[in-house]
Amino acid sequence: MSTSRSQERLQESLSLVIQLLEKQRVIEALTHKQESKNKELVESLVHRQNLALLQRKLRDLHPADLAHIIEALPQEDRLVVWAELEPHCAAQVLLEASRSVRDFLVEATERGRLLELLGQLDPDDLAYISESIDPEVVAEVYHSLDAREQSLFQRTMAYPDDAVGHLMSPELVWVRDTSDMGGALEDVRRRGELPPHTETLFVVDARHVLRGALSLKDLLLRPPSAPVSAVMSTDVVSFTPLDPAADAARAFERYDLIAAPVVDERGKLVGRLTVDVMMDFLHRQAQSEALRRAGLSGEEDYFAPAWTSAKNRWLWLLVNLLTAFVASRVIGLFESTIQDLVALAALMPIVASVGGNTGNQTVALMIRGLALDRINRANTRHLLLKELSVGLMNGAVWGTAVGLAAAALYGSLALGAVMAAAILLNLVVAAMVGCAVPLVLHRLGRDPAQGSSVLLTFTTDSMGFFIFLGLARAFLVV
Numbered sequence: 001m002s003t004s005r006s007q008e009r010l011q012e013s014l015s016l017v018i019q020l021l022e023k024q025r026v027i028e029a030l031t032h033k034q035e036s037k038n039k040e041l042v043e044s045l046v047h048r049q050n051l052a053l054l055q056r057k058l059r060d061l062h063p064a065d066l067a068h069i070i071e072a073l074p075q076e077d078r079l080v081v082w083a084e085l086e087p088h089c090a091a092q093v094l095l096e097a098s099r100s101v102r103d104f105l106v107e108a109t110e111r112g113r114l115l116e117l118l119g120q121l122d123p124d125d126l127a128y129i130s131e132s133i134d135p136e137v138v139a140e141v142y143h144s145l146d147a148r149e150q151s152l153f154q155r156t157m158a159y160p161d162d163a164v165g166h167l168m169s170p171e172l173v174w175v176r177d178t179s180d181m182g183g184a185l186e187d188v189r190r191r192g193e194l195p196p197h198t199e200t201l202f203v204v205d206a207r208h209v210l211r212g213a214l215s216l217k218d219l220l221l222r223p224p225s226a227p228v229s230a231v232m233s234t235d236v237v238s239f240t241p242l243d244p245a246a247d248a249a250r251a252f253e254r255y256d257l258i259a260a261p262v263v264d265e266r267g268k269l270v271g272r273l274t275v276d277v278m279m280d281f282l283h284r285q286a287q288s289e290a291l292r293r294a295g296l297s298g299e300e301d302y303f304a305p306a307w308t309s310a311k312n313r314w315l316w317l318l319v320n321l322l323t324a325f326v327a328s329r330v331i332g333l334f335e336s337t338i339q340d341l342v343a344l345a346a347l348m349p350i351v352a353s354v355g356g357n358t359g360n361q362t363v364a365l366m367i368r369g370l371a372l373d374r375i376n377r378a379n380t381r382h383l384l385l386k387e388l389s390v391g392l393m394n395g396a397v398w399g400t401a402v403g404l405a406a407a408a409l410y411g412s413l414a415l416g417a418v419m420a421a422a423i424l425l426n427l428v429v430a431a432m433v434g435c436a437v438p439l440v441l442h443r444l445g446r447d448p449a450q451g452s453s454v455l456l457t458f459t460t461d462s463m464g465f466f467i468f469l470g471l472a473r474a475f476l477v478v
Helices: 003-033 039-059 063-071 074-085 087-096 101-110 112-117 125-133 136-144 147-157 181-191 216-221 245-255 275-292 305-314 316-331 335-340 343-371 375-412 413-443 452-475
Strands: 174-176 200-203 210-215 257-265 268-274
Touching: 003 039, 003 074, 039 074, 039 101, 063 087, 063 101, 074 101, 087 101, 087 112, 087 125, 101 125, 101 413, 112 136, 112 375, 125 136, 125 147, 125 452, 174 181, 181 216, 181 316, 200 216, 210 216, 210 257, 245 257, 245 275, 268 275, 305 316, 316 413, 335 343, 335 452, 343 375, 343 452, 375 413, 413 452
Parallel strands: 174 200
Antiparallel strands: 200 210, 257 268
C-alpha cells in the first residue's frame, strides 16, 4: 500500500470514529429529552448499538493508527475509545502513543485494568513505558514475571533512556561458527518463527562472542556442506549497551541497517537493535527538538487542560520577557535620537527582522550539524569563518538594497547609508551568535536546541537596535 493511500485510510478511520462519537452524543441527547417510561431502556440500547459499531471499527485498526486517532481526539472522546480497546491492543497503543497522551491514559485507567494491560507487554516494552506508570504498579507487574523476564526488565532499566541498552531487544537469532549451512538452517527451522526485521543471523563462538553475521540469502542458497565461518561476513556494525542511541540512529541511516547486534564489554551478544525502534527514537527526538526550539519545556498534549499547557510554556516566556525588556531599554537610550528623526522608528524593525532571520538559518544549520556529528573542534574555526563570510556577503547585498529603498522613501542618502551599514553589521552579529549559541550549549553538555531561538532573538534585536540607533546618533542627528 502506498504512503498516500495509507494516510488517506487513516484519515478516513479518524473521521468515521469522530462521526460515531458525535452520533452517539446527539442520539443520547435526544432520547434524554424524551419523556417516556422506557427512556432509560432506549438510551441504553442506543448506547450499546453505537459502541458495537465503534468496537467493530477499532478492531480493524493497527495500534499505531489507534494511537494517532486517540491523540487527535479531545480528552472526553479519547476515553470513550480507550475504554473499548481489548487489553492486548490497548497495551500496544500505550507503546505507540506520545509520552503526554500515554501519561493521560495511564492516569485515567483503573488500577485493575492497568495491571491487565501491562501484563500483556514484553519486559523490554514494560521498561520503555515505566516512566509513565506509578512505581507501585510497575513493582506489582514485575513480581508477576518469571525469573528470565525479570532479568530482562532489570537489564533494560539499568540503562539511560537515550542509551542503546534501553532500546535493544532480547529477541535475536544466532548460530554457531562451528556449524555448516545445513546445520544452521536446521537450527533456524526448529525455532518455528523468526523475530521481526530478521534479515541476518548473528554468528557466535562457544563463549557467545559475536564473530560475524550470516544473511538469510546465503543460508538458503549456499551448499549445505559449506562452513558458516567461511560464508559469514565479519564486517558487522555492532553497538554496546552504553552507546548513545543517537549515534546508533545515525549508523542505521548511514549503513541502511535493518537490524544490528548489541554486545557487552567482552564482545558477547546480548541483544539487537531494529530499524523500527530507531525510527521511533528519531521521531521522538525530532519532536522534542522542535518543541525545545520553540521554547516549550516539554511535550504537550494538544487537548490537555489550558492550565497545564500554560505552565508548560512559562519558562521560556519568562526568559523572552526579560530579554525583550533589555531590548526595550536599548531603545530607551536613544529616545532623543528617535524624537529628532521619526523615520528611525519605522525602520528599526527591519534591521532586527533581517538579523533574526539570518541568525535562525545559521542556528538551524549548526544544530543539525551537531546532531549529525559533522561539527567538531577541528572544523569549528573554518565553519565560523564561512558563516562570517556569508553574513558579510548577505549584509552587503541586502543592506545595499534596503539602504537604497530607505533613501528613496525618505529622500536622504545619509539615512540610506546608515540603514545599509546597520543591516550589514547586524547580519554579521547574527551569523556569529547563530554559530556561538549552539556551540556553547553543546560544549556545556546542554541541548543546543534548548532556547537557542530565544537567545538569538534577544541578541539580534538588542544589537540591531543599538547598531542602527547608534549610527543614526553619530551621523544623522546634529
